[in-house]
Amino acid sequence: MRRKPVNLKAYRLPAVRTGMGNVPLFTEIFHACCNKLPGISYLLSLNIICMLAKYSIFILAFSLIAFAGCSQSQNQSAKINPKKMNLKALTPDEARVIVNKGTEAPFTGKYDKFSDAGTYVCKRCGTPLYRSTDKFDAHCGWPAFDDEIPGAVKRIPDADGMRTEIECAACGAHLGHVFRGEGLTPKDTRHCVNSISLDFVPGGSTAATDTAVFAGGCFWGVEYYMKKIAGVVSTQVGYTGGKTDHPDYKQVCSGTTGHYEAIEVVFDPAKTSYEAVAKMFFETHDPTQWNHQGPDWGDQYRSAVFYRNEAQKAVTEKLIAELKTKGFKVVTEVLPAKRFWKAEDYHQDYYNHKGSTPYCHGYVKRF
Numbered sequence: 001m002r003r004k005p006v007n008l009k010a011y012r013l014p015a016v017r018t019g020m021g022n023v024p025l026f027t028e029i030f031h032a033c034c035n036k037l038p039g040i041s042y043l044l045s046l047n048i049i050c051m052l053a054k055y056s057i058f059i060l061a062f063s064l065i066a067f068a069g070c071s072q073s074q075n076q077s078a079k080i081n082p083k084k085m086n087l088k089a090l091t092p093d094e095a096r097v098i099v100n101k102g103t104e105a106p107f108t109g110k111y112d113k114f115s116d117a118g119t120y121v122c123k124r125c126g127t128p129l130y131r132s133t134d135k136f137d138a139h140c141g142w143p144a145f146d147d148e149i150p151g152a153v154k155r156i157p158d159a160d161g162m163r164t165e166i167e168c169a170a171c172g173a174h175l176g177h178v179f180r181g182e183g184l185t186p187k188d189t190r191h192c193v194n195s196i197s198l199d200f201v202p203g204g205s206t207a208a209t210d211t212a213v214f215a216g217g218c219f220w221g222v223e224y225y226m227k228k229i230a231g232v233v234s235t236q237v238g239y240t241g242g243k244t245d246h247p248d249y250k251q252v253c254s255g256t257t258g259h260y261e262a263i264e265v266v267f268d269p270a271k272t273s274y275e276a277v278a279k280m281f282f283e284t285h286d287p288t289q290w291n292h293q294g295p296d297w298g299d300q301y302r303s304a305v306f307y308r309n310e311a312q313k314a315v316t317e318k319l320i321a322e323l324k325t326k327g328f329k330v331v332t333e334v335l336p337a338k339r340f341w342k343a344e345d346y347h348q349d350y351y352n353h354k355g356s357t358p359y360c361h362g363y364v365k366r367f
Helices: 025-036 042-077 092-098 219-226 249-253 274-284 310-325 350-354
Strands: 118-122 128-131 153-157 164-168 174-180 189-193 198-202 210-216 232-240 260-267 303-307 333-336
Touching: 128 198, 153 174, 210 219, 210 274, 219 232, 219 260, 219 274, 219 350, 260 274, 260 303, 274 310, 303 310, 310 333
Parallel strands: 303 333
Antiparallel strands: 118 128, 118 198, 153 164, 164 174, 174 189, 210 260, 210 303, 232 260
16 A cells, blocks of 8 residues: 655754755655655654754765865875975076976076086075986077986976976976977987076086985885985885886785885985995895885885896895894895886875874884
């Protein structure tokens, strides 16, 4: 037997008021429950709907606040914090380009036809960006480079929606734009840089750098300590050792790519050595832990050294042997370097931008 439709007014269902007025949604839900589901109690339906009406606004507001907080936390982690850096005061012309993303007139910059040997550094923070050996004449009116010092230059979509802007990865200073597919050099890349965004350091000591690659758990913590070494020019975190090209963080965390979370450290051999950098690596993570580092578990957290030449391999094996004689059951792998894939921007220099310290790495003197 079909039930008679419920007279909603008889139950005096309280109105739900928000900043936009009374909301009729719960009225419709009540009708649906009572008239379409004959087996449900009218009073039970009424109680359920009233409860939803009373608490749903608060649940929705709490969810939105939590979501906004998480999004803001991730966005803030990727922002540059200039207050923590010793930045150079800029002239109005320099600020127009470096801060406000302007462009100097072509063929007017001091480094356009400049060919001395040395290193080009960021005008604002002094971070080394380009080597003179990577500079070439593109006949475009601005200094052109077909490569950068690893980890020194950040690429972001330009506001025009077509080009790719380049910034100093350390301080966010605007440099210019990067182009590919022009066939101007074998690397098929042209960094078109404003001279006014650069300073030049002559000579070979700053330009002659070496690179080390390590994996020691969460790459945030490893980078935090590597950047403290005097003589380290730049760092970038990423993925290496696996089989997947262009991996992203989610893929690596799934355990299907074979990649390690790793760090690429560029250093000046005139100021520090590969051995000193490697010692810091072994003293800031636990080389006896396999497939995890502290609370972080997963094969992407394996401990490994990726050597780029036989000299680096020999130094690494010597340090491991020394640790073993001291009773450490070292599980660190010693592997030839493979292609290094840079991680997402919000992972780079994470703790500096976040203003916090590592939770699963710490310095322990072992040598």
